[in-house]
Amino acid sequence: MTFFQDYGLTPELAVILAIDLTIAVILLTLMRYLQGWSINVNSHHELAEKDNFAFGISTAGGVAALGIVLTGAITGEAASSYLIEAIGMTAYGVFGLVLIKLGRLLHDKIALNEINKSELIIKGNVAVSIVDASAVIATAIIIRSVLMWAEDLTLDTFIAIFSAFIVSQLMLVLLTRWREYRYAKRNQNASMQTALEQGEIAIAIRHAGYLLAMAFSFSAASHFIDYDPQAYFNNLMGWLIFSIIMLVALSLLLALVKKLVLAQINITDEVEKQKNIGVAAVEMAISVAIALILMALMA
Structure with a gap:
């Protein structure tokens, strides 16, 4: 025990780590089943019996x-006690989890408004599942940066996190929409969403890269915006202005x-x-x- 204590691992810290790990495993298990429940299918049937690769990719993205x-x-x-640690970990x-599901819903209804994502994934559309997985991972990257930016466990904290999430x-x-506009301009007004519906994996992979890149660049804002739990408007505008600046910088550099x-x-x-x-x-x-x-440069 002395060896572990020399490196800062006390019995109290070990219990806290066990609490966090237990809650994390429970939530990860829940996510696997929520993926099936959300689109009214049996996840075991889709993954192990039907061998639905698209459903697997989408589920992997969620997990x-x-x-x-x-x-x-x-x-x-x-935290100062085991109970507070368990409550904080569970609450966050x-x-x-709720924000991930909400982000997925918003992406389905607004971003991919021309197609039925769930139906296409059930049918095995890998292109759509790649975009779905990348979108939910991008959302998670942003949520993580906001969780690390915010402090304490109060109502104001959750409002601040939700504000950044909406932005x-x-x-x-x-x-x-910008990627769709560029695609249509190059392809005689053809729809990028229709291309995804037709299973164009190359287009899905490229778009996935843009979604993930946007998430990483958005996360850089946490290094520049001071956390003030009650400055609702300033928090919202700070994330919005900085994210626009980062998106423009990212687009120019990528070009x-x-x-x-x-x-x-x-x-x-x-x-x-040529796909x-x-x-x-x-x-x-x-x-x-x-x-x-x-x-990294912004940090």
């Missing part, structure tokens, strides 16, 4: 998203870097005409890499 959110709830100082975890969903929708990294390659033709998944994967990697670099 990963909750795991990301829980890291935001766990990170920080231990459940609130994060993030607005930005993800705006990003989707430049992609021309350099993918020089002598017609990205539009490869991804949108080249490899080029789309590289494009996605560039988007995420630049966003991570921006986030």
